[in-house]
Amino acid sequence: MTAQISGEGIILLVEDNPDDQELTRRALEENDIANEIVVAHDGAEALDYLFCKGRWADRDPDIQPQLVLLDLKLPKVDGLEVLQRIRADERTARLPVIVLTSSREEGDVAESYGSGANSYVRKPVDFSEFREAVRQVGLYWLLLNEPPPRLRRSP
């Protein structure tokens, strides 16, 4: 396995299905990705977290996640809208957002990139494949990739 991936950044996992939450969590864990994982169960909660509202009103707005794993099919506010709102707001416009979804519809892929997704990853049924996908995503976006300056945590 690879070296322990730095646990500095927060991973925001926007996923309504508890099984998928658990599987993603396990996949990250098994790949030794020890970053803090914040789970939003629907689009509205994800926006609350990002913009420090509702349950997350007391959160430090300077701290933004290092990576957002976004499902498309979500209750209340769907994934595409969440993505659009992220890109529309100056505070979150440069957040790396990875669309992680079951859909392989061309329309979904196109709209996701059109709305500013950084990557589009399809969740495979096979857990081994899923784990590998999560590993590569984590390796790239958390370790290899230099995040935009403003997202860096102040020391």
Added chain:
Amino acid sequence: MQAPRFIKMHRLRWRLVAAFVGFLVVVVAVFSWAAYRAARDGAVAAASSRLEAVSGQLGALLQGNITSFMTNTADVANDPTLRAFVRAPSTATRASAETLLDSLSTSDNVRAIEVREPDGGVLLTRGRAVREGSALPALTFESDANGPRVSGFATYQEGLGFGVSLPIQAPGQEPYTLVYHVGLNTSPEAVARVSDLIGGHSALYLGVPGGLWTNLVREVPGPDPELAPPGPARWHVNADGERVLGAGAPMTGTPWVVRVEFPEADVLATPRSLATRLAWIGVLTLMVGALLAWVFSHRITRRLSNLSAVATAIASGDYRRRVVTRGDDEITELGLNFNAMADKIEGAHERLERQVASRTAKLEAANQELEAFSYSVSHDLRAPLRAIHGFSRAVAENHGDSLPDSAASDLQRVCAAAERMGMLIDDLLELSRLARSEMHRQRVDLSEIAASVVADLHDPASGRDVEVKIQPDLGAHADRRLVGHVLGNLIENAWKFTSKQAQSLIEVGWAPAHEAFFVRDDGAGFDPEYVHKLFQPFQRLHAANEFEGTGIGLALVSRIIHRHGGRVWAEGAEGVGATFYFTLPDDVS
């Protein structure tokens, strides 16, 4: 189909005019010809009767002259002095006869008087010719005539003349004859009278057939010997090469014939001027007729063109256009019926549009529903599968050691089933996506696509001996991506179902007998009894452990071929191989 244009209308317009003008030409020509013929026949008949009148009058004119001589001569012939002289010629009787003859030959016309013996010898000659010492011509008379006889013309010093002879009655003796030599009366007045009578350009002949001829002024060459005898009016060409109408009439009491010839130009002057006038009238009639026909035909064809323009507009989709109808003729009726038809078409079209719109809306709704369904299948069916697979794997990995072997094997089966269901869902989605995706038809080279499919399949490591024959230049007008799916599925199938034999042959080509493309292999084949199940989704004719697959490939092929308006079918037998045929018609339905 393209609506007919107006070219034919123009043709009809000119055809009407041409037909009417043609009719006029025929009518004018027939009438003109008939009129000219009638006028010409009339002119010839008039000329003929004029000829008869001329010869009759001329005869009468000369006859009087001759008859007065004859009466005179008859008296002289019976004179006792002459009788005495011929009975007993002596100096005394001769002197008395000479005195008598001298008194008779004082007239200007009489040139000489002779007393002739029965054998023709001249017994006594008196008169101007004798005094002047000029010779007298020989005269011939018809020998069998009894009574006064007239000779043909003869030439005298002063001009033409003729003789009149009478027997001197002396009983018991051969007849002596008294012969007058008479000059022809050629006074300018007489000539002018005759000239007036026959017309300036006409020719007059007076004479005896075979003898001398005169035109009353001087001696002239006679007419054609064939025409010299008296005869009815007929056409011939004279010595000057002109066509003339001539007739001859006998002159009673003489051997003379009067012949008059009118030049063709004179006879036909009237019919010809009539013909000229008829020609002008004909031309005028034609011009007026053509103008009227054009106006009439234009009025008809303009309305027809109008109708045609409206029909064209309707044909190109402007269903509101109608014909403006005026008048009460057949074209108006046609226009009214046309408008009624257009009303129906417009109504039907509107109904159809509404139906299409409503069905399109329904179809779109159904499509959206289907799309939503597919989307939800894609997401919602896969999520639990992922959980089943993921957690089964987790149990197997995390607690494998403490599980009995049978439980580990069962978990393996759970994972395999989940994977398989994932594939089925993916294939199902692919099927519905292909059915909905847009088609872009273009020229595609099936040979090239097949070759690239084969290249992808070929794996030297497999150690398989597969011969692939691809017929070159298999072209079609189709969606390149979809045809790629078709060939991919068919060739992959062929590859798959030949995998259990040492050597195999796969062919891709065109079957002229079926007019279809084909993909053939000599692999496992199939039972023809179940051929109808081949193209249905998730139907498989082989056990899953024999040949892998979801059973969606041929359903995809079938759907794509049908979207192209083509047909797909299969032939084969178990253990022999399979051939898949498909058509890709060029025209989009």
